[in-house]
Amino acid sequence: MSVVAKRILVTGGAGFLGSHLCERLLAQGDDVLCVDNYFTGRKDNVAHLLGDLHFEAMRHDITHPLFVEVDEIYNLACPASPIHYQFDPVQTTKTSVIGAINMLGLAKRLKAKIFQASTSEIYGDPNVHPQSETYRGNVNTIGPRACYDEGKRCAETLFFDYFRQHRLRIRVARIFNTYGPRMHPNDGRVVSNFIVQALKGAPITLYGDGSQTRAFCFVDDLIEGFLRLMAAPDEVTGPINLGNPHETSVAELAELVLSLTGSRSSITRRPLPIDDPVQRCPDIGQASTMLGWHPTTPLQEGLKHTIAYFDKLLTERGAIEDSALLVTP
Ligand code: NAD
Ligand code: UDP
Ligand code: UDP
Numbered sequence: 001m002s003v004v005a006k007r008i009l010v011t012g013g014a015g016f017l018g019s020h021l022c023e024r025l026l027a028q029g030d031d032v033l034c035v036d037n038y039f040t041g042r043k044d045n046v047a048h049l050l051g052d053l054h055f056e057a058m059r060h061d062i063t064h065p066l067f068v069e070v071d072e073i074y075n076l077a078c079p080a081s082p083i084h085y086q087f088d089p090v091q092t093t094k095t096s097v098i099g100a101i102n103m104l105g106l107a108k109r110l111k112a113k114i115f116q117a118s119t120s121e122i123y124g125d126p127n128v129h130p131q132s133e134t135y136r137g138n139v140n141t142i143g144p145r146a147c148y149d150e151g152k153r154c155a156e157t158l159f160f161d162y163f164r165q166h167r168l169r170i171r172v173a174r175i176f177n178t179y180g181p182r183m184h185p186n187d188g189r190v191v192s193n194f195i196v197q198a199l200k201g202a203p204i205t206l207y208g209d210g211s212q213t214r215a216f217c218f219v220d221d222l223i224e225g226f227l228r229l230m231a232a233p234d235e236v237t238g239p240i241n242l243g244n245p246h247e248t249s250v251a252e253l254a255e256l257v258l259s260l261t262g263s264r265s266s267i268t269r270r271p272l273p274i275d276d277p278v279q280r281c282p283d284i285g286q287a288s289t290m291l292g293w294h295p296t297t298p299l300q301e302g303l304k305h306t307i308a309y310f311d312k313l314l315t316e317r318g319a320i321e322d323s324a325l326l327v328t329p
Contacts, residue, residue, distance in 0.1 A: 005031045005054065007069065011062050011103060012076035014041030016182050017117070017175075020223050021074060022046060026054055028227075033070060037061040040079045045182050062099035063091075066106055072230065073114040075103045078152075080119075081187035082145065082273065089147035096151030097158070104162045113169040115230055116159050118239060120176040121149045125277040130247075132283035133174070133239050143275045156239060163237060171229045171236070176243025176282045180219030180302060181309035191216065194254055195303075195310045198263035208272030210251025215281045217244035218302030221295035228291040236290050243282035244295040260303055 008025050012018040013034025018041065022032050026049060034046055034057045049055040060066060062077045078095050079085040085092040100116070107114040123131045124139030139149045162168040179191035186192075197204050225242040248256075254267055287293045 003029070005029055006071045007031045007033065009033045009035060009068060009070040009073045009106075010076060011035045011074070011099070012041060012078060012117070014038060014043060014046050014057065015076060016045070016080070016180075016184065017178065017219065017222065018074075018076045019045035019049075019182055020180070020219050021076070021226060022049060022055065024223050024227065026052055030054070032056070033058060033068060035060045035062065035066065036077065040081070040084050040184060040187065042184070061095075062102055063094045065102050068106070070110065071112055073103055073107050073112055074117070074226065074230070075100065075114060076117040078117070078148075081184070081189045082148075083188040084184075085148040086144050089144075092147040093151040093154075096148070096155045100155040100158045104158060104168065107168055108162065108166050113171070113230065114159075115171040115173065115226065116155060118156055118172050118174045119148075119152050120174055120241070120243065120280055120282065121145065122153045122156065122174060123280075124149060125275060126280065129279055130245060130281040130283040131241070133241055133286055140275050144273075145275050160237075169234050170238075171232070172238035172240070173226060173229055173242045174239050174282075175222065176217060176241065176280065177214045178217045178219055178222045178243070180306055182219075183306070185310065185313060190214070190250060190253060191257075191303075191306065192310070194257040195261070195307050196314070198257050198261040198265050199307070199311055199314055201263060201265055203266050203268040204254050204258065205270050206251060206254055206267050207270050207276065208250075209269075210254065211249050212272070212276060213247045213249050213279045213281065214253075215244050215247045216253070216299055216302070217242070217295050218297035218299075218305070221297050225287060225291065225293045228293050229287075232291055240286050240290065241282040241284050242287055242293070243284065244299075245282055245284050246299060247279075247281040248299065256300065256303065257307075260300065261307055
């Protein structure tokens with residue numbers, strides 16, 4: 001007897017994380033519908049999947065209703081990097097809030113299981129370390145990051161209200177900083193900025209004194225966490241932290257990128273952006289006990305894969321604008 005493939009919708013499927021997720025789902029035999037408005041996603045990210053009969057790409061903005069037939073939904077659509085989500089902050093909140101309502105309405109009609117890509121940003125600038133799921137956060141409701149943080153917080157609220165009110169099967173993952181191939185070279189995030197700058201021999205832009213910390217998770221590890229969470233029993237709704245608990249200061253990251261690329265770039269200081277969290281590190285106890293999940297890729301190894309990706313990209317498209325290299329707060 002043949003097993004019928006599951007039909008899976010991935011919103012934001014042409015983005016960094018979404019494209020890796022589409023790939024993994026296809027590899028495990030699922031049928032994938034990628035929905036994206038290409039605001040920060042790129043057709044290039046999924047071009048290699050277009051020949052697969054089990055893959056379909058649709059241009060659509062999730063702030064508008066969507067009528068399709070699927071068994072599961074991964075809701076990833078939302079710009080993730082500060083310069084992109086602050087470009088049109090009203091649209092960012094709409095994507096998180098109205099987009100969530102539409103995708104939850106879709107899931108309700110279809111009785112489909114639905115996954116939300118939430119974020120460590122819901123903890124704001126945390127005063128508890130490491131952050132566990134019970135911590136309620138410290139978000140500035142009116143700052144420049146609020147369109148993203150509050151939008152994602154409201155989306156979590158909607159997921160849990162649809163769960164309680166409509167018995168929807170939900171999964172909410174709070175994702176911490178993730179990096180890897182297919183990050184947007186111009187998205188201003190620290191890993192892509194440092195690598196592109198190092199490869200070009202341009203100055204490495206260190207914001208503040210570089211003592212602020214982040215914990216960086218390699219994309220393949222994160223996607224494994226998504227799949228495990230989706231496959232977990234329905235009681236496992238989350239919110240559940242997914243990230244790498246190995247904390248690194250931004251200054252250490254700069255040194256590591258310089259040494260792995262062999263670059264002679266200098267380090268230049270820039271002001272710390274407003275509301276930039278001082279310290280961030282996940283407590284992944286729940287993911288470990290409930291999903292048996294923990295990241296396995298050391299930072300050095302993940303960075304090597306990411307450097308190789310950007311090296312190829314820069315060689316192929318020597319045309320990446322120089323403005324892409326010096327994104328400042
Ligand atoms: P990304 O910007 O590469 O991907 C987001 C995708 O969503 C893009 O393809 C974009 O075009 C699409 N999109 C944006 N608004 C849309 C809309 N209204 N309708 C349809 N498509 C839309 O970012 P990413 O890093 O792949 O992040 C994916 C998800 O994971 C986001 O929801 C983000 O908030 C979350 N997340 C990511 C990280 C990380 O470190 N990468 C950390 C925490 C949370
Ligand atoms: N929705 C959608 N696709 C569907 C079903 C619903 O996009 O297949 C949207 C619909 O437009 C609505 C939202 O999801 O605005 C919420 O739907 P729900 O049924 O929860 O609420 P209501 O329709 O009562 O507002
Ligand atoms: N950062 C930096 N130089 C850059 C880009 C970012 O020093 O060129 C810092 C930034 O101030 C923050 C950290 O690196 O403290 C992570 O920034 P990113 O935008 O990647 O992620 P987020 O702040 O959302 O965690």
